[in-house]
Amino acid sequence: MSRWSARRAQVEPVAAVVAVLALCLALVAYGSVSAGVLPGPGASAPAGQVLDDAVDAATTEGSVVVSPSALSGTVAPAGYQASVRLTADNRSWNTGADAPPPEAASASRRVPVRVAPGEVAPGRLTVAVWQ
Numbered sequence: 001m002s003r004w005s006a007r008r009a010q011v012e013p014v015a016a017v018v019a020v021l022a023l024c025l026a027l028v029a030y031g032s033v034s035a036g037v038l039p040g041p042g043a044s045a046p047a048g049q050v051l052d053d054a055v056d057a058a059t060t061e062g063s064v065v066v067s068p069s070a071l072s073g074t075v076a077p078a079g080y081q082a083s084v085r086l087t088a089d090n091r092s093w094n095t096g097a098d099a100p101p102p103e104a105a106s107a108s109r110r111v112p113v114r115v116a117p118g119e120v121a122p123g124r125l126t127v128a129v130w131q
Contacts, residue, residue, distance in 0.1 A: 046080070046129065047127060048107050050080075050082050050127045050129045051107040051108070053075040054075045054125060055111060057070065057071070057072040058070045058086070058125070064111075064112060065112045065113070065120055066086065066111045066113050066114065066123065067113075067114050068113065068114070068115075071086055071095045072095060073095035074096075075096075075127075076129055079131060080130065080131055081096070081130055081131070082097065083095075083096040083097045083099075083104075084096050084125070084127050085125070085126045085127075086113060086123060086124070087123055087126075088113035088115055088121045088123025088124075089113075089121045100128035100129075104128040104129060104130035105129050105130065106126060106128045106129070107126070108126035108127070109125055110122060110123070
Protein backbone atom coordinates (compact mmCIF):
# COMPACT_ATOMS: atom_id res chain seq x y z
CA MET A 1 0.00 0.00 0.00
CA SER A 2 1.38 3.37 -0.92
CA ARG A 3 2.09 6.03 1.61
CA TRP A 4 -0.54 8.36 0.12
CA SER A 5 -3.50 6.05 0.19
CA ALA A 6 -6.86 7.30 -1.02
CA ARG A 7 -8.46 6.22 2.28
CA ARG A 8 -5.97 7.94 4.53
CA ALA A 9 -7.39 10.67 6.87
CA GLN A 10 -10.97 9.97 5.87
CA VAL A 11 -13.83 9.32 8.26
CA GLU A 12 -16.78 7.04 7.75
CA PRO A 13 -20.00 8.98 7.00
CA VAL A 14 -21.79 7.58 10.05
CA ALA A 15 -19.01 8.68 12.38
CA ALA A 16 -19.02 12.17 10.84
CA VAL A 17 -22.80 12.49 11.29
CA VAL A 18 -22.53 11.34 14.91
CA ALA A 19 -19.78 13.91 15.56
CA VAL A 20 -21.87 16.73 14.05
CA LEU A 21 -24.92 15.68 16.10
CA ALA A 22 -22.82 15.63 19.28
CA LEU A 23 -21.56 19.14 18.53
CA CYS A 24 -25.11 20.39 17.90
CA LEU A 25 -26.38 18.85 21.14
CA ALA A 26 -23.52 20.46 23.06
CA LEU A 27 -24.40 23.88 21.60
CA VAL A 28 -28.09 23.43 22.46
CA ALA A 29 -27.22 22.42 26.03
CA TYR A 30 -24.92 25.43 26.42
CA GLY A 31 -27.61 27.77 25.06
CA SER A 32 -30.23 26.34 27.41
CA VAL A 33 -28.03 26.71 30.47
CA SER A 34 -26.89 30.23 29.65
CA ALA A 35 -30.45 31.34 28.86
CA GLY A 36 -31.45 30.37 32.40
CA VAL A 37 -28.48 32.11 34.01
CA LEU A 38 -28.20 35.38 32.11
CA PRO A 39 -30.76 38.10 32.82
CA GLY A 40 -33.21 38.65 30.01
CA PRO A 41 -34.33 41.95 28.56
CA GLY A 42 -36.38 43.94 31.03
CA ALA A 43 -35.09 41.90 33.98
CA SER A 44 -34.29 45.04 35.91
CA ALA A 45 -35.29 48.65 35.64
CA PRO A 46 -32.90 50.93 33.72
CA ALA A 47 -31.91 53.06 36.73
CA GLY A 48 -28.54 54.10 35.30
CA GLN A 49 -30.05 55.39 32.08
CA VAL A 50 -32.83 57.20 33.96
CA LEU A 51 -30.18 58.84 36.19
CA ASP A 52 -28.29 60.06 33.11
CA ASP A 53 -31.54 61.42 31.63
CA ALA A 54 -32.46 63.14 34.91
CA VAL A 55 -29.06 64.88 35.08
CA ASP A 56 -29.37 65.96 31.44
CA ALA A 57 -32.90 67.29 32.03
CA ALA A 58 -31.88 69.25 35.15
CA THR A 59 -28.89 71.00 33.59
CA THR A 60 -28.94 73.77 31.05
CA GLU A 61 -27.08 73.29 27.80
CA GLY A 62 -23.37 73.87 28.23
CA SER A 63 -23.51 73.61 32.03
CA VAL A 64 -22.85 70.82 34.51
CA VAL A 65 -24.65 72.49 37.43
CA VAL A 66 -28.03 70.97 38.32
CA SER A 67 -30.89 73.38 38.86
CA PRO A 68 -33.58 72.16 41.31
CA SER A 69 -36.28 74.03 39.40
CA ALA A 70 -35.47 72.02 36.28
CA LEU A 71 -35.94 68.58 37.87
CA SER A 72 -38.24 66.36 35.85
CA GLY A 73 -40.08 63.23 36.92
CA THR A 74 -40.88 62.35 33.32
CA VAL A 75 -37.47 60.83 32.58
CA ALA A 76 -38.63 57.22 32.95
CA PRO A 77 -39.04 55.15 29.78
CA ALA A 78 -42.46 53.88 28.73
CA GLY A 79 -43.82 51.30 31.14
CA TYR A 80 -41.76 52.52 34.10
CA GLN A 81 -42.31 55.02 36.90
CA ALA A 82 -39.55 57.11 38.44
CA SER A 83 -38.93 59.13 41.57
CA VAL A 84 -36.19 61.78 41.41
CA ARG A 85 -34.66 63.25 44.59
CA LEU A 86 -32.02 65.98 44.77
CA THR A 87 -30.31 66.85 48.07
CA ALA A 88 -27.85 69.67 48.81
CA ASP A 89 -27.12 71.96 51.78
CA ASN A 90 -29.55 70.06 54.07
CA ARG A 91 -32.35 70.74 51.57
CA SER A 92 -34.09 68.30 49.26
CA TRP A 93 -36.24 68.50 46.16
CA ASN A 94 -38.45 65.66 44.91
CA THR A 95 -40.30 65.06 41.70
CA GLY A 96 -42.10 62.12 40.13
CA ALA A 97 -43.81 59.44 42.19
CA ASP A 98 -43.75 60.07 45.94
CA ALA A 99 -42.80 56.74 47.49
CA PRO A 100 -41.01 54.11 45.41
CA PRO A 101 -41.71 50.48 46.33
CA PRO A 102 -38.96 48.50 48.10
CA GLU A 103 -38.16 46.49 44.94
CA ALA A 104 -37.43 49.64 42.89
CA ALA A 105 -34.01 49.85 41.25
CA SER A 106 -32.07 52.94 42.26
CA ALA A 107 -28.97 54.85 41.22
CA SER A 108 -27.35 58.04 42.48
CA ARG A 109 -24.61 60.46 41.53
CA ARG A 110 -22.85 63.42 43.15
CA VAL A 111 -23.64 66.61 41.26
CA PRO A 112 -23.06 70.35 41.71
CA VAL A 113 -26.36 72.04 42.65
CA ARG A 114 -27.34 75.69 42.19
CA VAL A 115 -28.90 76.46 45.60
CA ALA A 116 -29.15 80.22 45.03
CA PRO A 117 -28.19 82.63 42.25
CA GLY A 118 -24.40 82.54 42.10
CA GLU A 119 -24.13 79.86 44.81
CA VAL A 120 -23.30 76.23 44.00
CA ALA A 121 -23.10 73.43 46.57
CA PRO A 122 -22.26 69.73 46.32
CA GLY A 123 -25.31 67.51 46.21
CA ARG A 124 -26.62 64.08 45.30
CA LEU A 125 -29.19 63.19 42.65
CA THR A 126 -30.95 59.87 43.30
CA VAL A 127 -33.49 58.11 41.09
CA ALA A 128 -35.67 55.11 41.83
CA VAL A 129 -37.25 53.25 38.90
CA TRP A 130 -39.88 50.51 38.86
CA GLN A 131 -42.58 49.04 36.63
